[in-house]
Amino acid sequence: MSHAVQWVRSLIFVINIYAMMGIIGILFFPWAVVSRRGAQAACHSWCRWVRWTAGWMVGLHTEVRGTPPTDEVLIAAKHQSFLDIVLIFGAVPAGKFIMKRELMWAPVIGQYALKIGCVPVDRGKRSLAIKKMVSDVGKGRQEPGQLIIYPQGTRIAPGVKAPYKVGTGVLYDELGQDCVPVAANVGLFWPRKGIMRKPGTAIVEFLPRIPAGQDRRQFMRELEAKVETASTALMQEAGFDPES
Template sequence: MSHAVQWVRSLIFVVNIYAMMGIMGIVFFPWAVISRRGALTACHTWCRWVRWTARWMVGLRTEVRGTPPADEVLIAAKHQSFLDIILIFGAVPAGKFIMKRELMWAPVIGQYALKIGCVPVDRGKRSQAIKRMVTDVAKGRQQPGQLIIYPQGTRIAPGVKAPYKVGTGVLYEELGQDCVPVAANVGVFWPRKGIMRKPGTAVVEFLPRIPAGRSRPEFMAQLEDEVETASVRLMKEAGFDPEG
């Protein structure tokens, strides 16, 4: 019975966050159209709404550990569900993503994504996007902020192994910026797919930055070791043993 009740609460919560995404998107839209600050304020406000309602609707507390960066850096994060996107973006002042080009045409969402500085990418042409972004940074055309990427390329369920893709190393090398690794256990409570949200404490943790200038193989090895080790620790803290 308790499982059924939690599922219903989870359904109400999911409807709530997407409904509020639409409402806030429309309310903030006039400001967002003329100002990047307006777009960032709208997105940060929605992230706070999700965290607040998760706590009392489904019993899911959220915690951000470590020191979120405020300067222009690369953030390379563990990606387990939509929740880590919300927590990481909400913790930094000017987060941006590499996004699928199709999202540009999504009503409201596409306009917000472009305004906060997201970089649209054609499917299968990520390398071209990286080159263009490096050029834009060098020429001062790229919006300053924190570029958030996911080295494994997609959402990975807790306990599942997946390789770290070399594109992260290329970005680190070409941009010449420090990289801040981020670990997470959020998939234990908020899965990749489905409605169910479990009570507990979901955590993302900003780890010590990796300075610019490392070789690509050295950087990739350090990144994977630090993110995976910390993520395993957080998942065990949440009562899930990915090595068991």
């Protein structure tokens, strides 16, 4: 019975957050049309709403550890579910993601994502998209901020291993910015697919930055080691052993 009750609560929560996405999108639209700050304010407001309602609707509390960057950096994060997007973006002042191109056509999400500076990427054409993005940044057509990328390219369930893709290393090289790794355990509570949201404490952790200028291969090894080690520790803290 408790599982059924939690599922119903989860369904109500999911309906709530998408309904509020539309409401906030409409309320902030006049400001967002004329200002990137308006779009950022709308997205930050929605992130706060998701975190607040998750706590009392489904018993899912959230925590952001470490020091979120406020300068112009590359953020390379563990991606387990939509919740890490909410927590990471909500913690930084001017976040922008490298996102799947098909999200451009999603109602509200697509329009606001483009307005805050997200970079659409074609699956299978990632290298071309990265070159264009680097070019745009160099020419000043992108507003400064925190560029967020998921090095494994997609959501990875807890305990599943997947390679880190070279695109993050290319960005690190070309942008010449420090990289802030981010670990997460959020997939234990908010899975990749499905309605169920589990009670507990979902955490993202901003780790010590990797300075700009390292050899690309060395950078990728250090990034993967830091993110995977810290993510494993967060999952073990929540009672899940990804190595078992």
